[in-house]
Amino acid sequence: MAWTCSASVQETPGRLDASWSDGRHTVHVAIALDRFDVLLAEGTTAARAGLARAVPVRGERRRVQVASPELADRHGFETRARQLAAARGVTEVCAIAHDPQDAGADWQRVTHRVAIRLAPGMDAAALERDWPLTIVEAPVYAPEWRIVETRNRSPLAAIDAADRLRAGPVAEIAIPLLARRHHAKADPNDPLLGQQWHLKNTAQIPGSIAGNDINVAPVWDPATGIHGEGITIAVVDEGVATDHPDLSANCRTDIDIDLNSDDDDPRPERSGSFDSHGTVVAGLAAARGDNGVGVTGVAYRAGIVGVRLISAPSTDQQDATAMAHHAVDANPADVVHISNNSWGASDNGRVIDGPGPLMATAIASSAANGRGGRGTIYVWAAGNGARPQGGRIPDNASYDGFVNSRYVIAVGASDSRGQKELYSESGCCLLVNAPGGNNDLVEGIVSTDRVGSDGYDTGGSYTTALSGSGGTSWAAPITAGACALVLQANPLLTWRDLQHVLARSATKNDASDPGWVTNGGGLHFNHKHGFGRVDVTAAVGLATGWTNAPRAADPVTGSDSPVLAIPDQDNNPNVKTPVSSSLTVSAPADFRIEHVELTVDALHPYRGDLSFALTTPDGTVSSVPERVFDNQANLSWTFVSVAHWGEHANGTWTLTVTDHFTGWVGTLRSWSLRIHGYRPHPIATIAASEPDGIDPGSATTVLTVAGTGFATDASGRSMTTATWNGTPVAVVVLSPTLLMVTVPSAIIGPPGQGSLVLTNPPFLGEGGGVST
Numbered sequence: 001m002a003w004t005c006s007a008s009v010q011e012t013p014g015r016l017d018a019s020w021s022d023g024r025h026t027v028h029v030a031i032a033l034d035r036f037d038v039l040l041a042e043g044t045t046a047a048r049a050g051l052a053r054a055v056p057v058r059g060e061r062r063r064v065q066v067a068s069p070e071l072a073d074r075h076g077f078e079t080r081a082r083q084l085a086a087a088r089g090v091t092e093v094c095a096i097a098h099d100p101q102d103a104g105a106d107w108q109r110v111t112h113r114v115a116i117r118l119a120p121g122m123d124a125a126a127l128e129r130d131w132p133l134t135i136v137e138a139p140v141y142a143p144e145w146r147i148v149e150t151r152n153r154s155p156l157a158a159i160d161a162a163d164r165l166r167a168g169p170v171a172e173i174a175i176p177l178l179a180r181r182h183h184a185k186a187d188p189n190d191p192l193l194g195q196q197w198h199l200k201n202t203a204q205i206p207g208s209i210a211g212n213d214i215n216v217a218p219v220w221d222p223a224t225g226i227h228g229e230g231i232t233i234a235v236v237d238e239g240v241a242t243d244h245p246d247l248s249a250n251c252r253t254d255i256d257i258d259l260n261s262d263d264d265d266p267r268p269e270r271s272g273s274f275d276s277h278g279t280v281v282a283g284l285a286a287a288r289g290d291n292g293v294g295v296t297g298v299a300y301r302a303g304i305v306g307v308r309l310i311s312a313p314s315t316d317q318q319d320a321t322a323m324a325h326h327a328v329d330a331n332p333a334d335v336v337h338i339s340n341n342s343w344g345a346s347d348n349g350r351v352i353d354g355p356g357p358l359m360a361t362a363i364a365s366s367a368a369n370g371r372g373g374r375g376t377i378y379v380w381a382a383g384n385g386a387r388p389q390g391g392r393i394p395d396n397a398s399y400d401g402f403v404n405s406r407y408v409i410a411v412g413a414s415d416s417r418g419q420k421e422l423y424s425e426s427g428c429c430l431l432v433n434a435p436g437g438n439n440d441l442v443e444g445i446v447s448t449d450r451v452g453s454d455g456y457d458t459g460g461s462y463t464t465a466l467s468g469s470g471g472t473s474w475a476a477p478i479t480a481g482a483c484a485l486v487l488q489a490n491p492l493l494t495w496r497d498l499q500h501v502l503a504r505s506a507t508k509n510d511a512s513d514p515g516w517v518t519n520g521g522g523l524h525f526n527h528k529h530g531f532g533r534v535d536v537t538a539a540v541g542l543a544t545g546w547t548n549a550p551r552a553a554d555p556v557t558g559s560d561s562p563v564l565a566i567p568d569q570d571n572n573p574n575v576k577t578p579v580s581s582s583l584t585v586s587a588p589a590d591f592r593i594e595h596v597e598l599t600v601d602a603l604h605p606y607r608g609d610l611s612f613a614l615t616t617p618d619g620t621v622s623s624v625p626e627r628v629f630d631n632q633a634n635l636s637w638t639f640v641s642v643a644h645w646g647e648h649a650n651g652t653w654t655l656t657v658t659d660h661f662t663g664w665v666g667t668l669r670s671w672s673l674r675i676h677g678y679r680p681h682p683i684a685t686i687a688a689s690e691p692d693g694i695d696p697g698s699a700t701t702v703l704t705v706a707g708t709g710f711a712t713d714a715s716g717r718s719m720t721t722a723t724w725n726g727t728p729v730a731v732v733v734l735s736p737t738l739l740m741v742t743v744p745s746a747i748i749g750p751p752g753q754g755s756l757v758l759t760n761p762p763f764l765g766e767g768g769g770v771s772t
Contacts, residue, residue: 008163008166009159009160009163011073011074013072013073014032014034014072015030015031015032015033015100016031016033016156016159017029017031018031018097018159018163018176020163020166020174020175020176021173022173022175022356022357023117023172023173024357024360025636027175028099028101029097029098029099029108029178031095031096031097031110031156031159032096032098033071033072033073034067034068034069034071035065035066035067036065036066036068036081036093036094036095036096036155037057037063037064037065037093037094037095037109037110038051038054038063038064038065038066038084038092038093038094039063039092039093039094040062040063040064040089040091041062041089041090042062044062044090046064048088048089049087049088049090050087050088051066051087051090052066053067053068054066055067057312058274058312059260059270059274059275059311059312060260060312060313061269061270065096066084068080074156077095077155078154078156081093081154081155085153092153093153093155094109094111094112094155095109095110095155095156095159096108096109096110097109097110099351101632101633102350102632105346105350105351106180106346108178108180108181108313109178109179109313110155110158110176110178111158111177111178111179111315112150112153112157112158113136113147113148113149113150113158113176113177113315113317114133114147114148114149114150114158114161114162114165114174114176115146115147115175115317115356115357115358116145116146116147116148116165116170116173116174116175117144117171117173117174118144118145118146118170118172119169119170119172120172122170122171124138126170127146127170128148130170131148131165131170132150132151132152132161133148133150133151133161134149136148136149139317139320139324139358139361139362140324141320141361141362141365141366142320142358142361142362142365145358145361147177147317158176159176161176162174162175173357175316175357177315177316177317178316179312179313179314179315180313180314180315181310181312181313182310182343182344182345183310183343183347184237184238184277184310184342184471184473185342185343185344185347185384185471185472185473185476191293191294192294192295193295193296195446196295196296196445196446197213197416197435198213198214198434198435198445198474199213199214199216199217200213200216200217201213201416205416205438207416207417208415208416208417208438209416209417209418212415212416212417212418212435212509212533213435214478214482214533214534214536215507215535215536215537215538216298216485216536216537217537218537219485219540220289224540226485226488226540227289227301227302227485227488228297228298228300228302228481228484228485229302229488230488230491231299231302231337231338231484231485231487231488232302232303232304232305232326232334232335232336232337232338233285233305233336233337233340233477233480233481233484234305234307234322234325234326234336234338234340235278235281235285235304235305235306235307235340235477236309236310236322236323236339236340236341236343237277237278237281237282237306237308237309237340237341237342237343238276238277238278238308238311239258239266239269239275239276239278239279239306239308240256240266240267240268240278240304240306240308241267241268241282241448242256242265242304243267244279244448244450244451245293245294245451246283246287246288246293246294246448247282247283247286247288247304247448249288250286250287250297250300250301250302250303250304251303251304252303252305254334255326255334256305256306256307257306257307257308257321257322258306258308259308259309259314259318259321259322260308260309260311260318261308266278266307266308268311268450268454269311271453271454273454273456274311275311276449276450276454276455276456277310277342278308279448279449279455280447280448280473281340281447281473281474281476282297282304282306282448282477283295283297283447283448284297284298284445284447284474284477284478284481285297285302285304285340285477285478285481286298286299286300286301286302286303286304286481287447287448288300288301289301294448295446297481298477298478298480298481298482298484298485298536299480299481299482299485299488302481302484305325305326307322307325309322310343316355316356316357316358316359317358319356319358319362320356320358320359320361320362321362322339323339323359323362323363323366323376323378324362324365324366327339327362327365327366327369327370327376328366328370332372335370335371335372336370336376337370337371337484337487338376338378338379338480338483338484338487339366339376339377339378339379340379340476340477340480341378341380341381341402341476342381342472342477343381343402343473344380344381344400344402344403345383345399345400345402347383347384347394347395348385348394348395348629349394349608349627349628349629349630350608350627350629350630350631350632352399352401352630352632352635352637353400353401354400354401354405355402355405363376363378363407363408364407366378367407367495372715373716374491374492374494374715375407375494375495375496375714375715376495377480377483377495377498378405378407378408378495379408379409379411379476379479379483380402380403380405380408380409380411380476381403381473381475381476382397382400382411382413382424382425382427382430382472382475383395383397383400383403383425383472384423384425384471384472384473385423385425386425386426387422387423389629392628393426393628394628395425395627396425396426396624396625396627397412397425397427397429397430398428398429398624398639398640399627399637400425403427403429404427404429404638405429405640406594406676407495408429409431409432409479409498409499410427410429410431410530411430411432411433411472411475411476411479412424412425412427412430412432412433412472412475412529412530413434413435413436413437413472413475414433414434414435414436414475414509414510414529414533415435415437415438416435416438417510418509418510418533419509419510420510420513420528420529421471421472423471424472424475424528425472426527426528427527428527428622428623428639428640428641428642429639429640429641429642430527430528430530430642431499431503431642432479432502432503432506432529432530432532432533433475433509433530433532433533433534434476434478434479434482434534435474435475435478436471436472436473436478437471437474445474447474478534482502482536483498485536485539486498486501486502486539486540489543489544490543490546492548492713492715492717493543493546493548494548494549494714494715495714496714497546497548497549497713498543499642500546500549500594501542501543501546502534503530503531503642503645504523504542505535505538505539506530506531506532506533506534506535506538506539507532507533507534507535507538508529508532509529509532509533510528510529513526513528513529515527515528515529517620517621519618519620519643519646519647520616520617520618520619520620520644520646520647521592521593521645521646521647523645525620525642525643525645527623527643531642547719547761547762547763548713548715548717549713549763550678550679550681550711550713550763550767551711551712551713551714552594552676552677552678553591553678555674555675555676556585556586556587556591556649556674556675557672557674557675558583558585558653558672558673559583559670559672559673560583560670560671560672561670562581562670563667563668563669563670564579564581564657564667564668565579565665565667566579566602566604566610566667566668567579567659567665568659568662568663568664569659569660569661569662576659576660577658577659578657578658579656579657579658580654580655580656580657581654581655581668582654582655583652583653584652584653585617585649585650585651585652585653585673585675587648587649587650587675588679589648589650590679590680590766591648591650591677591678591679592646592678592679592680592766593644593646593647593649593676593677594642594645594676594677594678595640595641595642595675595676595677596614596622596640596641596642596643596644596673596674597638597639597640597675598614598622598638598640598641598655598671598672598673599636599638599671599672599673599674600612600635600637600638600639600655600668600671601635601636601669602634602635602636602657602667602668603634603666603667604633604634604635604659604665604667605664605666606630606631606632606633606661607627607630607633607634608626608628608629608631608632609626609660609661609664609666610626610635610657610658610666611625611626611657611658611660612624612639612655613655613656613658614639614641614653614654614656615653615654615655615656616644616647616651616653617647617649617650617651617653618644618647618648620643620644620647621643622639622641622643624639626658626660626661628661649675649677653673655668655671678763680762680764680766680768681709681711681720681760681761681763681768682709682711682760682767682768683709683760683768683769683770683771684707684708684709684710684711684720684758684759684760684769684771685707685708685709685771686706686707686756686758687706687707687708688705688706688707689704689705689706689741689756690703691703698745699744699745700742700743700744700745701745701748702740702741702742703742703743703756704738704739705738705739705740705741705758706737707737707739707758707771708736708737710733710734710735710737710738710739710758711733711736711760711761712733718731718732718733718739719733719760719761720758720759720760721758721759721761722756722757722758723757723759724743724748724754724755724756725747725754725755726755727747729741729742729743729744729747730742731758739758758771759771
């Protein structure tokens with residue numbers, strides 16, 4: 001079968017315009033017809049292959065870009081591609097794509113692979129039987145998907161294959177896999193511990209304020225024994241120097257991976273400072289402590305799994321593999337508990353980007369199934385795009401889909417005075433903040449660096465003071481290390497419970513900042529800081545006696561399609577004319593909010609002119625400000641907010657949209673809410689049991705009990721407890737209306753009858769009670 005273009009691939013002078021749906025959004029790309037991405041064989045140079053005008057691709061030592069400016073159409077492009085493929089030492093020729101509205105944005109490599117979600121009832125074998133495709137992966141985390149590779153090696157084969165598959169019966173979704181570049185977000189006896197103000201701030205840095213740290217030292221006390229033992233942190237990043245003397249003892253080299261080079265060695269592959277980011281990140285989270293060497297990580301006995309992903313462009317398939325890596329494993333010792341991600345979309349204030357459908361599925365699947373059903377913990381850097389330019393803030397974390405997720409702990413950065421770092425992006429999705437740098441002060445964050453002349457410290461030290469630098473890249477692994485200590489203290493916490501614990505234990509740093517509010521759930525929140533700076537001692541203390549949250553309730557939804565004109569304004573900040581739309585949400589009276597997903601569909605020639613404000617029935621506002629450098633058209637995006645945590649959902653919700661710049665008008669077409677949360681456990685009631693009585697002659701008797709309100713947490717662990725004649729007995733909850741109780745004969749008193757009492761625990765003082 002030969003591939004041919006159809007309606008969703010259109011040729012225009014100098015490029016092909018292609019579009020497809022990934023199941024959530026419509027993706028538009030422009031494919032350049034005057035350049036190629038070429039993979040060379042090992043040991044081959046561009047000159048030896050006869051490639052003129054070849055430019056090395058950063059981070060990929062065997063790839064070059066070859067320009068052919070004389071080309072103008074697809075026919076010439078295909079002809080030149082065949083010539084390049086025939087050149088000595090060339091193993092692959094790929095097309096290059098970019099944002100059709102921004103040719104200066106990051107280029108993406110068009111691979112020869114397609115991600116396919118099978119249509120219901122379709123046999124995956126048909127992909128190889130009826131199409132010129134080879135199945136290369138059936139993802140465990142997404143059983144309805146297949147990854148295929150085209151047998152035709154044309155640079156456009158995947159684009160054309162996906163186009164044809166979408167038109168046929170076999171695929172619901174068919175997506176060409178593009179490789180895109182991700183952007184880094186930049187009392188032990190260890191000799192450099194005294195410089196690590198983020199661990200213990202004694203005002204050792206001139207200008208800093210003592211106490212602005214993560215308050216971890218009391219947790220390390222020998223009496224607690226909490227140092228991260230038994231917890232594993234995946235550092236999804238650039239290379240990790242697993243042979244570093246302050247990392248090697250903690251590195252799990254038996255289960256690490258390099259997705260850029262397709263091997264199991266995540267160490268950096270290039271000299272200089274490039275490929276060094278991951279080593280700094282790993283040290284902040286879990287550098288070996290109390291070893292008399294260098295620095296101390298927050299969780300200095302936790303395992304480190306290097307996952308090299310962002311040293312080169314990666315596809316949605318590779319991103320998904322990184323998220324699912326050892327999330328579920330038959331050997332509990334090999335399970336990744338926490339995934340740290342100090343990277344994300346570009347922070348240029350123009351890009352709106354996030355996980356592809358495979359990666360999004362992998363994260364959701366790992367949240368449901370990782371850690372024995374308690375959920376993999378994903379920690380993400382909020383982004384570094386907020387440094388003012390001309391008095392204006394370029395970017396906001398709410399436009400970064402990697403951060404803007406309910407499954408993610410989004411982390412901002414603060415300095416040694418407790419203030420927000422200038423570059424740290426604000427956002428209603430921000431859960432917490434942690435030290436990340438020092439604004440205008442000299443001393444930054446101290447961590448591990450590559451040994452010798454490579455790395456950030458070219459003077460040869462294997463540690464780096466990172467003076468004057470910082471980033472949410474550093475705040476994220478500090479938080480990941482804190483999460484490891486909390487999970488060691490209470491490994492039964494689900495991913496939702498850990499977010500509860502962090503939010504309720506965080507310190508209200510920079511307390512005089514006017515952005516602090518107390519929401520309707522009684523929690524303090526600030527779009528700059530989230531619920532506050534991570535406080536490890538408080539979090540561990542809260543987690544130690546924590547009762548897990550009830551299972552998530554069915555989401556509460558609401559929508560409106562007002563088709564409202566968004567008025568323009570004349571550049572006078574005093575005459576902005578916002579437009580508002582309201583809807584009424586009906587939810588159970590005891591429903592408590594955790595995450596709010598707001599989806600907005602608006603038309604505007606310059607979407608960056610618009611700001612959004614969502615006001616809840618309790619009067620709390622989630623704000624998404626304008627982005628002055630975003631000159632792209634129209635917006636269809638889902639924002640996630642944690643600002644309403646603990647509030648009730650019932651009542652009137654209002655969305656307000658404002659145009660902040662002159663010259664253009666827009667339209668609010670529609671908006672919708674999807675509100676996630678929980679309902680406290682009810683009182684359990686007993687309707688009947690089988691058998692009706694107890695046989696004193698048996699070692700144990702199992703009672704099957706019917707009733708209502710039987711409770712589990714998100715991992716399926718029984719929360720309903722039982723006593724027989726006042727003695728606790730084992731319970732397994734099968735469903736909200738059915739459970740099993742095992743009564744040992746040793747506690748059965750004559751004449752073999754007794755009293756069964758069921759108890760549901762309250763959560764945060766609400767719900768629960770004893771059966772009657």
